[in-house]
Amino acid sequence: MRTVALEEHFATPAFMEGPGRGLGDLTSDRQPRPGMPEGFALLPERLCDLGEGRIAQMDEAGVDVQVLSLNSPGVEQSDAADAVEIAREANELVAQAKARFPGRLEGFATIPTGTPVEAAEELGRAVEQLGMKGVAINGHVRGRYLDDEFFWPILQRAEALQVPIYLHPTRPPKAVIEAAYTGNFSPAVTALLSASGWGWHIDTAVHVLRIILSGAFDRYPKLQLIIGHMGEALPFMLQRVDHNLSRHVTKLDRSVAAYLRENVSYTFSGFNYTPTFLDLLLEVGVERIMFSADYPYASMATATSFLGGLPVSPADRERIAHGNTERLLRL
Numbered sequence: 458m459r460t461v462a463l464e465e466h467f468a469t470p471a472f473m474e475g476p477g478r479g480l481g482d483l484t485s486d487r488q489p490r491p492g493m494p495e496g497f498a499l500l501p502e503r504l505c506d507l508g509e510g511r512i513a514q515m516d517e518a519g520v521d522v523q524v525l526s527l528n529s530p531g532v533e534q535s536d537a538a539d540a541v542e543i544a545r546e547a548n549e550l551v552a553q554a555k556a557r558f559p560g561r562l563e564g565f566a567t568i569p570t571g572t573p574v575e576a577a578e579e580l581g582r583a584v585e586q587l588g589m590k591g592v593a594i595n596g597h598v599r600g601r602y603l604d605d606e607f608f609w610p611i612l613q614r615a616e617a618l619q620v621p622i623y624l625h626p627t628r629p630p631k632a633v634i635e636a637a638y639t640g641n642f643s644p645a646v647t648a649l650l651s652a653s654g655w656g657w658h659i660d661t662a663v664h665v666l667r668i669i670l671s672g673a674f675d676r677y678p679k680l681q682l683i684i685g686h687m688g689e690a691l692p693f694m695l696q697r698v699d700h701n702l703s704r705h706v707t708k709l710d711r712s713v714a715a716y717l718r719e720n721v722s723y724t725f726s727g728f729n730y731t732p733t734f735l736d737l738l739l740e741v742g743v744e745r746i747m748f749s750a751d752y753p754y755a756s757m758a759t760a761t762s763f764l765g766g767l768p769v770s771p772a773d774r775e776r777i778a779h780g781n782t783e784r785l786l787r788l
Contacts, residue, residue, distance in 0.1 A: 459779040460761060461788065463524035463565075464623070464685045464726040464749035468504035469550055471543045476530050480504075503753035504528055507554035512561060518757030520750065521779075524590060524786070525551050526565040530627045531595035533570050540569035544579055552587040563788065565593040565623050573607060577614035584618050590786040591620040591683070596627030596657075602664050604671035612677050621681040621722070621785055624664060626657030626689070633660070662689040666698065669716045670707055678710075678720075681785065685726030685749060687733045691717060692740040722747055722785060727755035729763035743773045747782045 468477055480501060503511070507525070515523060527547045532540035544567040551564035566583035568576035583589040592615060594603070601607065603624075615622050628634065628651055638651035650656060661684060674680060684691075691698075699714035707713065718741050725734075726749045737746060750760035764778055782788065 458765075458775060459521050460519060460748055460764065461522040461524065461779045461782045462520050462748055462750045462752065462757065462760070463683070463782055463786070464625070464724050465523040465525055465752045466504060466528040466754070467507055467525045467547075467551070468501070468528045469543065469547050470505070471546050472527060472532075473501060473505065475539055475543060476532060476535050477504075477528060480528070500753055507550060507562070508557070512558055514752070514757060515561065518750075519761045520757050522561060522563060522788070523752065524563045524565060524782075525554070526593035526623060526625065527567045527595075529595045529625055531570075531593065531625070532567060533595045533598045533627060535569075535571070537569060537572050537575075540571055541575060541579075543567070544569050548579070548583045548587055548589065551589070555588060563786070564589050565591045568592055568594070568611065570594055570608065570611065571598050573610040577610045580611065580614050580620075581618065584620055589620070590788065591615075591623055593623040593625055595625045596660060596664060597630060600630040600632075602667050604664075604667035604673065606671075609673065609676070612673055612680055616677040616680040619679070619787070621683050623683040623685075624661060625685065626652075626661045628652055629656050629660040658686055658689040661686075662691045662694075665689070665691060665717075665721065666702075666713070669713055669720075670702070670709070672709060674716050674720050675710045680720060682721045683724060683747070683785075684721060685724045685728075685751070687725060687728040687730070687737050688723045688741075692723075692737045695740050717741065718745065721745070722781070724749035725751075725760060725763070727751035727760075729755075729759055731766075731768070734767065738769070743769065743776055744781060746777050747785070748778050 532543050547567040554562045566580050566589040568579045570576050580592050634651045638656055639647050695714055695717055699712055702713050722745045724747045748764055750757040
């Protein structure tokens, strides 16, 4: 069975010296960290490997294609000039990797999101000249979210190019961390609670709802988002949100649930939990679910094993493994 994984991360030298510097600092002594995945100390070299090592791990796990995206926090928290430089380097490196391993590696563009006009231009270049299949945006931009019309040149260009936006988590704004995630527990707990333990996912869910409620999908009805982690808790809350944020209140063209089922797709990205998958399946349907592993933060082999054991028909397993992704990304 062909498998296409589409939340698979990489890094560049400029990223590791800039916004990703903290990751290198955390792993410099090669010691394991509480709450971090197995092999965490190897993350920098695995992220920066766009060569034979990555391909060998894909082969071992049975992953045919990885769609690469720049590691969080991306460039969304960077100064404008740095963001432009890092984005262009990232896109060029992915293009080179694609050319070196055709049919095995694809990519989501990196764009300087904080300067939307330049970002839209870079997105166009990355898609039309370098063959990128969409764009990855890592959460808010220094506390500003994509519901702000300031960013809508990016949404407009993505719709025009017919490519999706993969909305990946990042840490909530500092004020939110201080208000909601700092409490009667250690800083280490705060760091995990505000990130992969909870805050990443909830902040992304809120981000998606903000985009919907802003009317962005009414302005750009063919725009498509992708979110990971089995929907960032949105499927569990979908019916409640749809009931309480009715069209009578929102004044939108469609219900909140309609946007979540028609303009958003969902990947695994490390959430290899059958009950969570079943909730997602029941709420949005198999056509909106796509495979991912969240490499190198999670095991590709674990992800493919989970995929193989899902309680779905062979035809639906094929849709999740590759068919839905091929259609959306036009692979």
